[in-house]
Amino acid sequence: MSTPQTLTPTETQPPETKPAAGRRRRQGGSSWGRALRRDWQLYSLAVLPLLFFLVFRYAPMIGNIIAFRKFEPGGNIFGEEWVGLRYVKLFLNDPTFWNVFTNTLVLGGLTLLFCFPLPIVLALLLNEVRKRALKRFLQSVTYLPHFLSIVIVAGLVMQITSIDGPINALLGYIGSEKISFMQDPDWFRTIYVGSEVWQTVGWGTILYLAALTTIDDQLYEAARMDGAGRWRQIWHVTLPGIRPTAVTLLILNIGTFMAVGFEKVFLLYNPLTYPTADVISTYVYRMGLEASNFSYAAAIGLFEALVGLVLILSANVISRRTVGTSLW
Numbered sequence: 001m002s003t004p005q006t007l008t009p010t011e012t013q014p015p016e017t018k019p020a021a022g023r024r025r026r027q028g029g030s031s032w033g034r035a036l037r038r039d040w041q042l043y044s045l046a047v048l049p050l051l052f053f054l055v056f057r058y059a060p061m062i063g064n065i066i067a068f069r070k071f072e073p074g075g076n077i078f079g080e081e082w083v084g085l086r087y088v089k090l091f092l093n094d095p096t097f098w099n100v101f102t103n104t105l106v107l108g109g110l111t112l113l114f115c116f117p118l119p120i121v122l123a124l125l126l127n128e129v130r131k132r133a134l135k136r137f138l139q140s141v142t143y144l145p146h147f148l149s150i151v152i153v154a155g156l157v158m159q160i161t162s163i164d165g166p167i168n169a170l171l172g173y174i175g176s177e178k179i180s181f182m183q184d185p186d187w188f189r190t191i192y193v194g195s196e197v198w199q200t201v202g203w204g205t206i207l208y209l210a211a212l213t214t215i216d217d218q219l220y221e222a223a224r225m226d227g228a229g230r231w232r233q234i235w236h237v238t239l240p241g242i243r244p245t246a247v248t249l250l251i252l253n254i255g256t257f258m259a260v261g262f263e264k265v266f267l268l269y270n271p272l273t274y275p276t277a278d279v280i281s282t283y284v285y286r287m288g289l290e291a292s293n294f295s296y297a298a299a300i301g302l303f304e305a306l307v308g309l310v311l312i313l314s315a316n317v318i319s320r321r322t323v324g325t326s327l328w
Helices: 017-038 040-044 047-067 086-092 095-115 117-128 132-147 150-160 166-173 185-212 217-225 230-255 262-268 271-277 280-290 294-322
Strands: none
Touching (some): 047 294, 086 294, 095 185, 132 185, 150 185, 150 262, 185 230, 185 262, 185 271, 217 230, 230 294, 262 271, 262 280, 280 294
């Protein structure tokens, strides 16, 4: 009587398994090459942006090494000697830095509080305008400030708020005393945030208006059939429809929370308004370029970048777990 023949595990496998897997690997490995040959014109458009980020964003990161080395102008570009966390300890024990840090948080928080939701409100209002000519006119008027130079905006703000400006002229007309807005620290945050809202809110509505066009009209029709009024349609249809766009922009804004606009603050502030106007970016400028303390300034700048990184990572995780939308 013959005994049944046992097969080894390798003999039981189908003969086409390994060749098929090899073919799939070869096809997957060459997919990028085929895509590059097919769409090389499109990929070539990304060369200049990639070079820009490489030269002006990633290459300068090498300079962060001087935050841990003693740097002297005219010497080694990577510093003369290793000093460890000396400069980090210096700014952490500096009361001026913590005042600047507080100003940065306050200005960044106020800017986010007003400049993030107002574009959504403006986009919803513009979406309700039915006359096309009026809608285009309002869009043009609200977009226009974005195209003005920061220098022009700062000049307009200083002229409007000067002692002989229109605001003080109006105050004098009604019998009130004139106010030195640009020399009063208590007014700086109001002036900065107000000018930021005027310049950025209109431009910020573009993405939200584009997101509004992607909402299916059948959703509005179904809501009307269920008896929903205009406000309930906005709450249950419009806002959920633009939520992914809003969350993405919120995460990006939180990522730049610490990088309060250097140009505008630098043009508007003066030594009298330092107590409320001086932020990390302007403080780094004075310490690095004016005082030639480059290592100290680099340590503060690195700290600011790390805080911004933690903020954007935290915002991304919270958004993914609570809303279900995130950048990655």
